[in-house]
Amino acid sequence: xxxxxxxxxxxxNPNEIELKNEMLLDIIKEFEAYYDNDITVLETGFTFDAxxxxxxxxxxxxxxxxxxxxxxLSTSEYSPGPMCKNIYYNGNSNAIEMYxxxxxxxxxxxx
Numbered sequence: 001x002x003x004x005x006x007x008x009x010x011x012x013n014p015n016e017i018e019l020k021n022e023m024l025l026d027i028i029k030e031f032e033a034y035y036d037n038d039i040t041v042l043e044t045g046f047t048f049d050a051x052x053x054x055x056x057x058x059x060x061x062x063x064x065x066x067x068x069x070x071x072x073l074s075t076s077e078y079s080p081g082p083m084c085k086n087i088y089y090n091g092n093s094n095a096i097e098m099y100x101x102x103x104x105x106x107x108x109x110x111x
Contacts, residue, residue, distance in 0.1 A: 055076045057069070
């Protein structure tokens with residue numbers, strides 16, 4: 001287990017919805033090369049990018065208030081500003097790529 005994977009396992013919340021933890025683990029596996037095993041970048045950048053991607057994915061694809069995605073959205077640590085209407089607003093390319101990854105891998109699961 002590398003530093004990033006160890007950090008993510010520590011970051012995962014056992015009280016969190018299982019689907020969110022699954023998405024976080026998948027994102028770290030897919031995007032760990034972006035962070036070059038630099039734990040400082042991971043701590044500051046990865047969690048923000050991942051939380052942003054997960055928030056916007058859940059916002060765009062939840063199936064109503066009884067869905068897991070809606071629950072994840074409602075308890076997200078990420079809170080966009082009032083002017084931010086979608087993931088593309090800030091131009092964060094890592095978060096946008098993570099969001100695209102979630103669409104490709106979780107859109108069908110979310111319905």
